[in-house]
Amino acid sequence: MKIRVGFGFDVHQLVAGRDLWLGGIRLEHEKGLLGHSDADVLVHAICDALLGAANMRDIGYHFPDTAGEYKDVDSKLLLAQTIEIIATKGYKVGNIDATICAERPKLKAHIPAMQETLARVMGIDTDDVSIKATTTEKLGFTGREEGISAYVTVLITD
Structure with missing residues (x-):
């Protein structure tokens, strides 16, 4: 069995007039994340980590922000497609x-x-999806509530 590890990171600016999508769910908040898609930083970081683990470039390569079909797209669709992309190399x-x-x-x-x-989107058990939340203790762009970031490590196998 081949085991590979990937790391992903994403950040988006918080702005008025947008829905806040995180981890595939909509949260009530006065601001949302700015981006070409729904700007779900957690899902984007997961996609990058998965693609990196499979040595298949990154989310921007597969889903460019210049492509009209990804304008305001639900990032869960990008995640489902990422699962299909890594499966072409035999990874799960x-x-x-x-x-x-x-x-x-x-x-x-x-x-x-x-x-x-x-877990539902990726076809895995909820016990295989660890999510933690933290603040930056009011420091930096996160602390000033200018944006949200996400860091992800993944393990894939063949």
Whole structure:
């Protein structure tokens, strides 16, 4: 059995007038993330980690922000397509370990729904999707509530 590890990172700016999508679910918040798609930083970081683990470039290569078909797209669709892309090389997801950095909204209560949603999209068990949330203690762009970032490590196997 071949085992590979990947790392992903994404960040998006918080702005008024957009829905906030994180981990495949919509959260109530006065701001949302700015991007070509729904700007779900967690899903984007997962896609990058999976593609990197399979040595298949990155999310921007497969889903460019210059392509009209990805304008305002639900990032769960990108994740499902990423699973199909890595499967062309015989890979499947072993597990995901993710950290979301956001000052607000508080995410603890939403993590189980994120785990269930992402596990369903990837066709894996919820126990294989670890999501943690942290703040930056009011430091930097996250602390000033200018944006949200996500860091993800994945394990894939053949």
